[in-house]
Amino acid sequence: MAATDIARQVGEGCRTVPLAGHVGFDSLPDQLVNKSVSQGFCFNILCVGETGLGKSTLMDTLFNTKFEGEPATHTQPGVQLRSNTYDLQESNVGLKLTIVSTVGFGDQINKEDSYKPIVEFIDAQFEAYLQEELKIRRVLHTYHDSRIHACLYFIAPTGHSLKSLDLVTMKKLDSKVNIIPIIAKSDAISKSELTKFKIKITSELVSNGVQIYQFPTDDESVAEINGTMNAHLPFAVIGSTEELKIGNKMMKARQYPWGTVQVENEAHCDFVKLREMLIRVNMEDLREQTHTRHYELYRRCKLEEMGFKDTDPDSKPFSLQETYEAKRNEFLGELQKKEEEMRQMFVQRVKEKEAELKEAEKELHEKFDRLKKLHQDEKKKLEDKKKSLDDEVNAFKQRKTAAELLQSQGSQAGGSQTLKRDKEKKNLGFL
Numbered sequence: 001m002a003a004t005d006i007a008r009q010v011g012e013g014c015r016t017v018p019l020a021g022h023v024g025f026d027s028l029p030d031q032l033v034n035k036s037v038s039q040g041f042c043f044n045i046l047c048v049g050e051t052g053l054g055k056s057t058l059m060d061t062l063f064n065t066k067f068e069g070e071p072a073t074h075t076q077p078g079v080q081l082r083s084n085t086y087d088l089q090e091s092n093v094g095l096k097l098t099i100v101s102t103v104g105f106g107d108q109i110n111k112e113d114s115y116k117p118i119v120e121f122i123d124a125q126f127e128a129y130l131q132e133e134l135k136i137r138r139v140l141h142t143y144h145d146s147r148i149h150a151c152l153y154f155i156a157p158t159g160h161s162l163k164s165l166d167l168v169t170m171k172k173l174d175s176k177v178n179i180i181p182i183i184a185k186s187d188a189i190s191k192s193e194l195t196k197f198k199i200k201i202t203s204e205l206v207s208n209g210v211q212i213y214q215f216p217t218d219d220e221s222v223a224e225i226n227g228t229m230n231a232h233l234p235f236a237v238i239g240s241t242e243e244l245k246i247g248n249k250m251m252k253a254r255q256y257p258w259g260t261v262q263v264e265n266e267a268h269c270d271f272v273k274l275r276e277m278l279i280r281v282n283m284e285d286l287r288e289q290t291h292t293r294h295y296e297l298y299r300r301c302k303l304e305e306m307g308f309k310d311t312d313p314d315s316k317p318f319s320l321q322e323t324y325e326a327k328r329n330e331f332l333g334e335l336q337k338k339e340e341e342m343r344q345m346f347v348q349r350v351k352e353k354e355a356e357l358k359e360a361e362k363e364l365h366e367k368f369d370r371l372k373k374l375h376q377d378e379k380k381k382l383e384d385k386k387k388s389l390d391d392e393v394n395a396f397k398q399r400k401t402a403a404e405l406l407q408s409q410g411s412q413a414g415g416s417q418t419l420k421r422d423k424e425k426k427n428l429g430f431l
Contacts, residue, residue: 032109040094042145043283046177047099048118048169049154050106053184058152059099061252061263062275063088067099067243076104082246083146106165115169122148122176126298127190133299147295149286150213150278151177154184155234159193161387162204170210176294178213178286180278181205186236186256187261194236201234215277216285229277235270267351309401 047055051072069084080103084204089096100121105114113336125146132143153170155162170179181201186194204210212233240263244253252263263271272308307327 037093039141041095042096042098043287044100044146045156046099046118046122046148046151047101048105048151048158049102049184051104052153052240053156054239055101055152055154055184057241058184058237060153061239061271062279065099069101072101073104074263076107078108079104079114081121082115085144096144100148111165115172116163119172121175122173123246123298126176126295127302129295130298130299130302148177149283149290151179152278153179153181154372154427155181157183157185157188157194157197159189161198167204167208167210170205170212171208174211175297178289179210179295180213180274181234182270182274183234183236185238187256188236198234198236213286213289217281222281225281226277229273232270232273235277237271237274238269239271306376 018355045059046058049055056067056069065088067084067086069082081100082103083098083100085096085098088097101301102118107119108114125148129145129147132138132140151173151175153166155166170181173179183197183201184196187199188246213232215222217223217227217230238254240252240254242252242254243250244260245251246253246260246262251265254261254263262268266272273359307316307330308323
């Protein structure tokens with residue numbers, strides 16, 4: 001019998017029975033609280049907004065401390081995410097707080113891809129948790145969960161409308177993180193402008209299909225306050241770590257030439273509402289929503305990409321082993337197919353290379369034959385020329401010999417004539 005069938009029968013046959021006396025399992029909530037307190041809690045906040053909107057100051061004000069960090073400049077070549085983790089202690093409750101800031105967001109001339117590093121960072125945290133889940137030996141109880149639980153999106157107090165960068169970024173993030181939009185430095189605009197600005201922002205978010213985090217109203221204990229606070233979104237906040245004496249009390253405030261703005265005065269800003277909703281009422285719901293909604297969506301898409309499914313084509317449940325075997329066989333089939341394709345491609349390339357080499361060899365032989373014939377022709381021409389030169393030299397020698405012979409004969413004949421004349425002269429002299 002399948003496990004699902006057994007579970008179905010147990011569920012159908014479950015009935016309520018009374019207890020005759022005290023058993024003790026009503027202490028389970030206390031046990032859970034004690035265990036949770038001993039282990040401590042973690043909470044991760046992503047602050048998205050342009051440089052200079054007071055993100056670091058607001059974090060210091062929210063947690064009533066001074067977090068270490070270097071101020072960002074407007075000269076960043078791209079968007080970088082800077083993560084810092086702090087251990088906080090309040091009463092007997094420990095909190096491992098991680099604050100991630102977007103350094104350089106909105107400072108570039110081309111802001112088209114400003115959201116991509118943020119999306120990649122959030123996905124990287126989901127992927128790290130998924131890899132930890134898929135390990136054979138898991139240590140999730142000691143694993144530092146770095147998934148983003150809340151995204152505080154800081155909106156510049158322009159008083160007009162949302163920037164296209166804000167709309168695009170929130171649209172890309174709303175399926176990956178709980179977005180809480182806040183109007184930063186809200187003391188820069190008047191109350192009437194602020195009211196109109198809130199209405200304009202809400203209208204633009206709805207018209208562009210941006211899903212922001214809604215405080216839960218299904219729990220009766222917080223339904224009323226959460227429903228009221230949902231109507232105040234986006235929160236208009238002011239941050240300050242400076243304390244001024246107002247009346248007989250020291251209060252966090254900002255001093256201006258025209259007056260004083262109190263951070264914790266709800267008539268001046270929504271800081272108290274933000275702190276109440278983010279930390280004191282809905283922190284656990286933000287953690288739960290991150291795990292059950294955003295992470296589950298990422299996990300489901302990732303496992304579907306890997307080939308895992310809950311049911312087969314016949315709507316029957318798939319076991320993990322069957323899914324693994326099917327995916328393994330599919331992978332091996334694809335591997336063999338690729339191996340065969342590579343082998344055929346290799347054989348084809350070898351054949352093509354052999355044909356190229358044969359063609360090159362043929363061309364070399366033809367070139368060699370042409371050069372050989374040319375050499376023989378040149379050699380024959382030289383031999384013919386040499387023969388003609390030898391014939392000319394022999395003819396020249398013969399002519400030279402003949403000329404020398406004629407010359408010697410002429411000189412001999414001239415000598416005999418001279419002797420004859422001398423002899424004749426001599427004879428005449430005797431006479």
